[in-house]
Amino acid sequence: AAEYSGVNVRFIVGAVMVISAMCSGFAGMIGVAYFGSAQQNEFDTFLLDAIAAVVVGGTSLFGGRGGIGNTIVGLFVLGVLNNGLDYVKIDSFLKILIRGLILLIALIINVYAERLRTARSGERAG
Incomplete structure (x- = not known):
């Protein structure tokens, strides 16, 4: 086009x-x-952090709705979380697990919010 x-x-x-x-x-x-x-695998953990910052910031992975400001907020949330986990001296493998769980929870919230948005737009159209 x-x-x-x-x-x-x-x-x-x-x-x-x-x-x-x-x-x-x-x-x-x-x-x-x-x-x-x-090294070829230096930035392996940074990929999860980048995706998590976008999802925690509220950007929809299914519709692309979101913005830079929300991503920066998500980045600050993850930064505070990482610093807090470092402060309480949690094992690095457990830190990755906790970050993954937070990413999973944010993704589940994202899916339910998208379903609600779709249902509301269907009600308005009908």
Whole structure:
């Protein structure tokens, strides 16, 4: 549809690839500076944190509703949680389990909220 409306799709895709490669390279350099070495599985735990921050912030994984502000709030919630778990000296494996449970609870709330939203929009249309 974008191509038929006159958008230069090849340029946009190329620009996205270049920007993505630059961001990946920059993140790799920061990762090497942070960890002191380059390993292929350095950022495994950061992926769960990124997804959890988006979901805890209230962004719907099914409809894409949400925003940057909500994600930042979710990031602060997870940051406070991580610092609190570090403060009480909980084992790192248990920390990952707790973060996963919080992500699961946020996802369940997200599913029920989406169902309520769908039911309400069905009532208004009918």
